[in-house]
Amino acid sequence: MKQKNNFKLGLDMVMIFSLIFLMVPVSMGQTIHEWAGLVIAAVFICHIALNWKWIKKVSLCFWEKLQGKTRLNYILTLLMFSGFLFIIISGMYIAKTIDLSWLGISSGNLGMWKVIHSTVAYITFIIVGIHTGLNLGWVVNTLKKAVPTA
Amino acid sequence: MRTKLLDIFVIIIILAAGMYSFNYLDYVQKMNPQILIKAVTTEEAELGEGFHGGKGVFPGDDGDHRAERGLPEGGGFHQREGDAALGAGMEQVLAFAGVFAFTVTITSILDRKRIHRNAKLAEIDPKS
Numbered sequence: 001m002k003q004k005n006n007f008k009l010g011l012d013m014v015m016i017f018s019l020i021f022l023m024v025p026v027s028m029g030q031t032i033h034e035w036a037g038l039v040i041a042a043v044f045i046c047h048i049a050l051n052w053k054w055i056k057k058v059s060l061c062f063w064e065k066l067q068g069k070t071r072l073n074y075i076l077t078l079l080m081f082s083g084f085l086f087i088i089i090s091g092m093y094i095a096k097t098i099d100l101s102w103l104g105i106s107s108g109n110l111g112m113w114k115v116i117h118s119t120v121a122y123i124t125f126i127i128v129g130i131h132t133g134l135n136l137g138w139v140v141n142t143l144k145k146a147v148p149t150a
Numbered sequence: 151m152r153t154k155l156l157d158i159f160v161i162i163i164i165l166a167a168g169m170y171s172f173n174y175l176d177y178v179q180k181m182n183p184q185i186l187i188k189a190v191t192t193e194e195a196e197l198g199e200g201f202h203g204g205k206g207v208f209p210g211d212d213g214d215h216r217a218e219r220g221l222p223e224g225g226g227f228h229q230r231e232g233d234a235a236l237g238a239g240m241e242q243v244l245a246f247a248g249v250f251a252f253t254v255t256i257t258s259i260l261d262r263k264r265i266h267r268n269a270k271l272a273e274i275d276p277k278s
Contacts (some may be wrong), residue, residue: 020246
């Protein structure tokens with residue numbers, strides 16, 4: 001359990017730092033931005049899989065007696081899931097350096113996909129900040145257990 | 151009393167940081183609905199280079215001449231006049247930190263109040 005939590009924490013740190021760099025495409029160049037976007041999509045799926053028990057548990061008893069904080073966290077999780085889904089899909093449509101035509105993706109109205117990609121990215125980024133703040137308690141506890149005591 | 155004053159002081163500081171980061175959403179607010187509608191409903195061939203190419207959305211609009219002014223590539227939502235990548239990156243970090251700190255403060259204040267309220271309830275009725 002301790003190892004799983006440490007792994008989750010490490011993964012979360014990677015996600016946050018990657019996300020900050022991804023929000024500034026000129027910092028890493030278009031190619032790295034697109035490839036990093038695909039990698040973070042995979043990391044994002046891992047994050048959901050690792051926290052699936054919590055998602056399932058709260059989904060089943062959302063309308064029952066639950067702390068307000070937990071409900072808020074759940075709603076934010078749903079919003080982030082939708083946000084990242086839009087970001088990843090729109091990113092695939094506007095990709096310039098990665099050829100995704102084999103997936104049957106044709107850009108069509110590029111302007112629309114760029115608008116969706118940018119807008120949703122900014123909003124989702126703020127929601128991630130709130131989500132991280134709400135889960136700070138877990139982060140601190142996991143760090144305390146991870147650091148070996150003398 | 152001192153705790154309450156400290157709470158108020160912290161909230162003011164965090165609100166200031168939070169307001170900066172919400173001002174960051176000015177990027178989103180700057181998206182004129184007309185431009186959004188145009189981008190969504192117009193075929194790509196009829197648009198300019200688009201938001202990322204440094205040119206305008208509308209046909210014949212060549213944007214803000216970024217290359218001529220020696221500014222880095224990119225336009226629209228990700229770059230403002232004179233922004234370097236580092237400056238833009240710092241904005242993202244500050245926005246994230248502001249929202250994060252704001253959430254943490256509000257959460258800890260609400261948690262403390264809940265613990266205090268439960269402790270008082272336990273004093274009144276130990277069985278509850």
